[in-house]
Amino acid sequence: MALQAAGAERDWLPEPGFLECLTTLPFGKLYLELPTGPQVFFSNAAVNPNQGISLALKTLGWSCQEWPSSQDAASVDERQALATLRAAVEEQPALVGPLDLGWLTYHPEHSYLRGADHFALVLAVHDEYVLLHDPQKYPYAWLPVRDFLEAWRAEKIGYPHAPFTLRMRFRAQERPAPERAVLIARTLSLIRAQWGQSFEGPVLYSGVAALKRLMVALQADRWSHLLERQLVNFVLPLASRRLLDAALFLSEAGLAAAATCLQEQALLCGRAQWFLGQRKRQALQDCLQRLVVLEKELPALLAG
Known part of the structure; x- marks a missing residue:
């Protein structure tokens, strides 16, 4: 949805399952031995979901502006983050995440999901609410700004990431767009490595x-x-x-x-x-x- 809003041709855009494979996440198994208890995912142990999105974009021949930069991540506050997001969505929808599912209060089981990661598209930022497109069956999800900021801070997410991670201003870097055979070959090379x-x-x-x-x-x-x-x-x-x-x-x-x-x-x-x-x-x-x-x-x- 983010790429389509940025001008990608609909008949070229791969289906969600294919895009998931471009992240390389479906290829592998992962087990974590943590003090709070074990966690297991049928997921590639070499990359986390945030890294997987970056891999998929590169494979697709697209780029985006990732915010905050690694140099600025430690100094970003929520007011600055919200202002940056508001300016971004005035141009095109922006991808936010990881989000902590436990703070997505439109989800009926959110209180049981604290610490689970999620990604969503922000369509608009209002004074009191943020409008999200959540691919997990909520095309227009309204979330109070305070809950959104806590979700976006993502303090309980276990893998490395900056708080308030945002991807915006998506741009195609390759013309013409890579064919599916090229996308597959690029991804297989990553998976084998x-x-x-x-x-x-x-x-x-x-x-x-x-x-x-x-x-x-x-x-x-x-x-x-x-x-x-x-x-x-x-x-x-x-x-x-x-x-x-x-x-x-x-x-x-x-x-x-x-x-x-x-x-x-x-x-x-x-x-x-x-x-x-x-x-x-x-x-x-x-x-x-x-x-x-x-x-x-x-x-x-x-x-x-």
Whole structure:
């Protein structure tokens, strides 16, 4: 939506699932061993969502102004941030995030989502409210300015970012726009390079190591309830969606075996979500074990 508002041709703009793959986020597994409890995401451990957006824009042949700059981030206050955002949206919608979902008070379950990240498009800034386009089923979301600023400050978001992160003034850098085959080739090059970055603790685990840590954590009494809630309500449904997007992307790239591998992973995530909801713990562990086997096979399949 941001690119279209900036003049991108509608018949060129890729669909959301394809754009998600350009961030490289659907390709990988991530487990964090934190003092407050473990967190797991079926997401690329080499990049965070904020970095993924920048990667996708570069791959698409677009640029934008990112604010604040790394030099200014420490000194930015909310009044300056709001003034910058207000001026930006007078030209075109601006992308804000990460936002803390816990402060998006138009969301009926916001009080349970504190610390979860989100991104949205700002359409207008009024004296008392900010008008957002939230892609998660809220095309016109009205949010009080105070709640918006707390969400935009994003103090509880766990990965590195500046408060009040804003992307504005989107511009095409390549003419003509890159064809889909070019976008796929650029992204595959990134994914293959990232796959060589293995993380095995003590805080961050990736790939097979992340899945194995998850299996152990689900058997531990201390954190199992917290982790099960994350998995059943958010992580596994999102994982199935992302893995299906990734499978379609790899199929279009001509990597049929890798696409089949990710499609089976998507199916297993759906089964795991049901098993977890039904308290079928052994069946859940069997699903995760099969995911480990597939994850081990994937690097060779991605190499083509």
